[in-house]
Amino acid sequence: MTRLRPGIIVLLLLLTAGFHPSFARSEEPVSGLRFGMQEVGFSAGYLISVRLTSDHSTKQQGPALMPSWSMILTDPIGKSWYQGQILLGAEIVYVQFQEPVLTHGIGFTPKIKYLFSGYHSLRPYVEFxxxxxxxDLVGYVPEESARLNFILTAGVGLSWFVTPRMALNAGYRFHHISNAGTRYPNVGLNASLPYIGFAFYF
Structure with missing residues (x-):
């Protein structure tokens, strides 16, 4: 009578017991976050000037700090790769401009975020x-003529959930500052903003 090898016996027992290895679940989406939960986060990055036209001459740059709060408005919606959840909240943006002179800026921005379901602990997102x-840049740069401005940002990022309720984030934003035509000139300032951060969910 032929003897079965120990490895084959173990494999048969696992299959009989209905066990599926972890790689068999590699396409199952993460679903730990629910409607009504809150996200509290903090991100830090570095503003790098983007000059889109010849009228953009300032090379503004400097660190940016962004504490934020959001609420999850939906359980997972959609199907396939675009399945995700909508978050709505607000963020404080502080920027220390180090070029051409040391100046500062602070703002308050409502924000919307779409957090894709992703796979396992990795969840990409888009945000606006x-x-x-x-x-207080006025008088130091030719692109701006008002102290009160507006910022618009659009970005993408990736959340790595180290626990079901905590994530590490890394992303990129395109950052625009202008006075919305309230004063002249209003060329505006554009910048890239790579950042890292973390978020807690409860």
């Missing part, structure tokens, strides 16, 4: 925000 922004 905009709101009033006060800065």
């Amino acid at each position: 925000a905009g709101g009033p922004f006060y800065t």
